[in-house]
Amino acid sequence: MSLSSIPGRRRRLNKTQKLSVAGISAIAVASLSFSLVPANAEGKPEAQTPVSAAPVVLASVAGTPQVKAVQASIIEQHSTAEQLVKAADLARAKKAAAVKAKAEAAAKAKAAAAAEVKARAEAKARAAAQVKAKAAAERTETQAASRSEARTPVYANNLDGWISQALAIMKAHGIPGSYDGLHRNIMRESTGNPNAVNGWDINAQNGTPSCGLLQVIQPTFNAYHVPGTSTNIYDPVANITAAANYAADRYGSIDNVNSAY
Structure with a gap:
């Protein structure tokens, strides 16, 4: 997730940057304007020809080291914020993947345990069925032998x-x-x-x-x-x-x- 994906975040940051640059420029203009007032300004003002210097001052102030430093700081802060957001997104993704893997492993272990229990139950049932079948066969054989013995006549020894x-x-x-x-x-x-x-x-x-x-x-x-x-x-x-x-x-x-x- 990046700053640009946060609703209103990107526009607000860009606007802040613009206001910051504009503010710095205005401060610079005010400072320059103050410096242009003659030292004898406290006396009677002399008639002077109006000078349209503001554009020139703005242009020169915008390229000053102070402005450039502020701009660089804002850009650096923006970049750092984006990196932090990306790092947070990556951490959340890793955590979600770990939780999912753990859940899948638990489900697999549970399924394996259930399958083993079922296999043991089936083996026990087969063994019981074999014992029952063997007992039934022996019982049938015994009964058949008894019937055969019962059918075999016993003759007198005379x-x-x-x-x-x-x-x-x-x-x-x-x-x-x-x-x-x-x-x-x-x-x-x-x-x-x-x-x-x-x-x-x-x-x-x-x-x-x-x-x-x-x-x-x-x-x-x-x-x-x-x-x-x-x-x-x-x-x-x-x-x-x-x-x-x-x-x-x-x-x-x-x-x-x-x-x-």
């Missing part, structure tokens, strides 16, 4: 339970046979003894005695063993399913067997 379990496995593998057909052949072959061994027939003479509930020889058991059952020929369920698988291949079904097979 002839009835062995036949019932064998029929379930046979059904899963597409092996035909009925409870009656299995029970009838078991009672004829071993009377329900899973450890029964025939030590006198041709198979025994050949070194491969008939074993188990349905009196199966080892080569036949190995060839018709049903996956998922025990590999022990004396295991009741494994023995029944292997014999039923062999009978189905040779006779169509264990139900069609009514004698030694």
